[in-house]
Amino acid sequence: xxxxxxxxxxxxxxxxxxxxxxxxxxxxxxxxxxxxxxxxxxxxxxxxxxxxxxxxxxxxxxxxxxxxxxxxxxxxxxxxxxxxxxxxxxxxxxxxxxxxxxxxxxxxxxxxxxxxxxxxxxxxxxxxxxxxxxxxxxxxxxxxxxxxxxxxxxxxxxxxxxxxxxxxxxxxxxxxxxxxxxxxxxxxxxxxxxxxxxxxxxxxxxxxxxxxxxxxxxxxxxxxxxxxxxxxxxxxxxxxxxxxxxxxxxxxxxxxxxxxxxxxxxxxxxxxxxxxxxxxxxxxxxxxxxxxxxxxxxxxxxxxxxxxxxxxxxxxxxxxxxxxxxxxxxxxxxxxxxxxxxxxxxxxxxxxxxxxxxxxxx
Amino acid sequence: xxxxxxxxxxxxxxxxxxxxxxxxxxxxxxxxxxxxxxxxxxxxxxxxxxxxxxxxxxxxxxxxxxxxxxxxxxxxxxxxxxxxxxxxxxxxxxxxxxxxxxxxxxxxxxxxxxxxxxxxxxxxxxxxxxxxxxxxxxxxxxxxxxxxxxxxxxxxxxxxxxxxxxxxxxxxxxxxxxxxxxxxxxxxxxxxxxxxxxxxxxxxxxxxxxxxxxxxxxxxxxxxxxxxxxxxxxxxxxxxxxxxxxxxxxxxxxxxxxxxxxxxxxxxxxxxxxxxxxxxxxxxxxxxxxxxxxxxxxxxxxxxxxxxxxxxxxxxxxxxxxxxxxxxxxxxxxxxxxxxxxxxxxxxxxxxxxxxxxxxxxxxxxxxxxxxxxxxxxx
Numbered sequence: 222x223x224x225x226x227x228x229x230x231x232x233x234x235x236x237x238x239x240x241x242x243x244x245x246x247x248x249x250x251x252x253x254x255x256x257x258x259x260x261x262x263x264x265x266x267x268x269x270x271x272x273x274x275x276x277x278x279x280x281x282x283x284x285x286x287x288x289x290x291x292x293x294x295x296x297x298x299x300x301x302x303x304x305x306x307x308x309x310x311x312x313x314x315x316x317x318x319x320x321x322x323x324x325x326x327x328x329x330x331x332x333x334x335x336x337x338x339x340x341x342x343x344x345x346x347x348x349x350x351x352x353x354x355x356x357x358x359x360x361x362x363x364x365x366x367x368x369x370x371x372x373x374x375x376x377x378x379x380x381x382x383x384x385x386x387x388x389x390x391x392x393x394x395x396x397x398x399x400x401x402x403x404x405x406x407x408x409x410x411x412x413x414x415x416x417x418x419x420x421x422x423x424x425x426x427x428x429x430x431x432x433x434x435x436x437x438x439x440x441x442x443x444x445x446x447x448x449x450x451x452x453x454x455x456x457x458x459x460x461x462x463x464x465x466x467x468x469x470x471x472x473x474x475x476x477x478x479x480x481x482x483x484x485x486x487x488x489x490x491x492x493x494x495x496x497x498x499x500x501x502x503x504x505x506x507x508x509x510x511x512x513x514x515x516x517x518x519x520x521x522x523x524x525x526x527x528x529x530x531x532x533x534x535x536x537x538x539x540x541x542x543x544x545x546x547x548x549x550x551x552x553x554x555x556x557x558x559x560x561x562x563x564x565x566x567x568x569x570x571x572x573x574x575x576x577x578x579x580x581x582x583x
Numbered sequence: 584x585x586x587x588x589x590x591x592x593x594x595x596x597x598x599x600x601x602x603x604x605x606x607x608x609x610x611x612x613x614x615x616x617x618x619x620x621x622x623x624x625x626x627x628x629x630x631x632x633x634x635x636x637x638x639x640x641x642x643x644x645x646x647x648x649x650x651x652x653x654x655x656x657x658x659x660x661x662x663x664x665x666x667x668x669x670x671x672x673x674x675x676x677x678x679x680x681x682x683x684x685x686x687x688x689x690x691x692x693x694x695x696x697x698x699x700x701x702x703x704x705x706x707x708x709x710x711x712x713x714x715x716x717x718x719x720x721x722x723x724x725x726x727x728x729x730x731x732x733x734x735x736x737x738x739x740x741x742x743x744x745x746x747x748x749x750x751x752x753x754x755x756x757x758x759x760x761x762x763x764x765x766x767x768x769x770x771x772x773x774x775x776x777x778x779x780x781x782x783x784x785x786x787x788x789x790x791x792x793x794x795x796x797x798x799x800x801x802x803x804x805x806x807x808x809x810x811x812x813x814x815x816x817x818x819x820x821x822x823x824x825x826x827x828x829x830x831x832x833x834x835x836x837x838x839x840x841x842x843x844x845x846x847x848x849x850x851x852x853x854x855x856x857x858x859x860x861x862x863x864x865x866x867x868x869x870x871x872x873x874x875x876x877x878x879x880x881x882x883x884x885x886x887x888x889x890x891x892x893x894x895x896x897x898x899x900x901x902x903x904x905x906x907x908x909x910x911x912x913x914x915x916x917x918x919x920x921x922x923x924x925x926x927x928x929x930x931x932x933x934x935x936x937x938x939x940x941x942x943x944x945x946x947x948x949x950x951x952x953x954x955x956x957x958x959x960x961x962x
Binding site: 254478485507508518 | 617618619657851852857858859860862863864866867868869870871872873874876877878879880881882883891895896897
């Protein structure tokens with residue numbers, strides 16, 4: 222395999238998720254009881270043998286830096302190669318939908334120039350999947366394309382997911398919104414480093430644009446696609462976030478995402494095993510270490526250090542870290558964000574179409 | 584090399600043969616404990632929590648898992664630039680090589696290491712005990728008493744005393760007598776196998792001991808009695824917390840099970856003594872639709888589809904549909920398959936209890952059933 226540089230564009234944020242993202246971006250949203258979404262692209266890179274990884278940080282970068290640190294959990298604290306924290310464009314990205322703004326590449330030109338790698342794999346942080354990027358590289362090598370975009374076949378209509386349009390085996394343009402059966406871009410692609418550097422120069426005047434906005438005007442760039450067959454979910458709003466969080470309750474999704482061959486890695490904590498009390502009734506739920514469960518938990522996902530007191534009921538909900546659900550409280554179809562205490566007698570009920578959100582308690 | 588005030592030497596070479604099947608393939612300090620820990624985590628975490636940042640770990644018996652587990656020491660914040668963790672196995676020289684002949688000999692063979700750091704004090708620890716302790720308090724006592732050796736002691740029940748090395752001390756804590764496993768003890772203060780030596784005293788004693796052909800080269804049997812005989816300043820440091828040498832299967836079982844009590848005598852949750860461990864990143868545990876759980880500890884990556892009552896499920900263990908696990912301990916990766924019943928048992932790492940097998944005896948008078956690591960129990 223040729224050398225490949227990885228780039229994670231972690232500066233993407235979107236209005237629809239502000240209520241839970243708050244001062245975090247999508248990259249640092251909690252996922253799967255103990256992970257954050259950035260763990261997926263970052264672990265995928267390392268598992269695919271990419272040991273030079275740049276992370277383009279958002280304006281509000283505290284939670285991301287806190288989480289990835291020096292990259293030691295991903296073995297990226299290295300003498301050579303390793304993790305590079307890169308600045309992102311402060312201006313113009315907030316709540317715009319661009320994941321791959323040319324300006325972000327331009328600002329970090331030196332990062333690409335210093336590496337001898339002929340290819341860059343770029344992944345956004347709104348995608349949950351366990352993917353071997355070396356397959357994307359192989360497809361790219363074989364077709365001789367300038368850019369190869371990873372896609373999946375859309376299972377349902379989605380107005381936020383980008384749709385790939387092709388003509389004569391080449392991608393012509395990318396539009397927002399997919400219909401069932403379309404080629405849905407999963408926000409991950411490989412590009413020849415020299416071309417990326419050229420694009421940065423050629424399009425300096427319109428560097429606020431997304432990389433995929435310009436391929437429509439530039440028919441000289443040979444863009445191909447690569448189909449990823451595994452589980453993948455793009456997160457753009459509360460509904461897709463909630464669904465995606467619940468997906469690992471399904472055994473096959475769980476197995477695919479958290480396979481031991483290519484583990485999703487994350488910041489480690491010294492949490493003790495979870496303790497289950499006398500009166501607990503737990504069914505079809507994901508629970509990490511550090512919890513104390515004495516109440517009822519069904520079809521739900523808990524995060525670290527959550528306490529479910531005897532007689533508390535949690536159904537079809539996500540309870541984030543350091544929450545306490547007191548006896549007698551009832552929670553259904555809800556996301557309870559970090560550090561909330563739900564007092565006894567409180568009943569919180571959303572519906573499956575309209576998830577109730579209790580915001581983070583700072 | 585930056586000079587240290589106190590460094591620790593952790594004895595981790597013992598087999599722990601009384602743990603039977605559990606130590607058949609790994610050293611006792613590496614035996615899994617409390618769902619996600621290994622026994623050595625407790626001593627290493629104590630070092631970290633006591634700001635002791637240089638630790639030599641003496642290994643000998645089946646060291647592979649232990650070595651790979653200790654790794655860089657990062658899990659216990661011991662990956663220091665000046666200091667850190669050092670695994671010290673027996674080695675060969677131009678005169679040949681030999682195994683560590685005893686606890687004292689293992690330190691003697693590593694005098695070079697002691698000289699490298701040239702600390703004023705040497706803390707000797709065992710890697711197979713469970714307790715939370717801040718060694719700095721013991722060190723302050725040692726300095727205050729102007730002692731040459733301080734032995735940490737714990738009061739035990741009188742009837743238990745003949746099992747231990749028993750210390751007799753005067754009012755000021757100065758040790759007057761040391762009796763190894765006495766039949767008629769005159770004190771109930773048991774040595775915990777934790778010593779602080781002035782470096783010079785230790786080095787001189789070890790060199791002399793090495794020349795004695797009749798010596799067992801053991802701290803308890805030889806070094807302490809010898810120093811006592813020379814009328815050196817030996818003091819005891821009384822420890823009043825929880826301390827266990829989980830040397831036997833019943834001790835291992837009872838100590839593990841005590842975690843499930845509402846207010847356990849030894850807690851993993853202590854904020855002052857966080858127990859650190861070198862665990863890989865594992866996904867959350869999944870509790871299935873048909874599972875029934877009560878009074879149990881469950882670690883990450885477990886998959887529980889059956890009944891689990893008053894048990895400890897360690898990292899990555901599995902309880903199949905219709906299976907029952909009662910009053911048992913599943914070590915990492917152990918599998919209880921569909922419909923099997925496990926009662927009062929300890930299942931070794933990656934062992935399997937196949938479909939439909941009934942294992943263990945609920946009669947609390949009977950022995951605990953133990954299955955070794957990787958063993959597959961078929962119907």
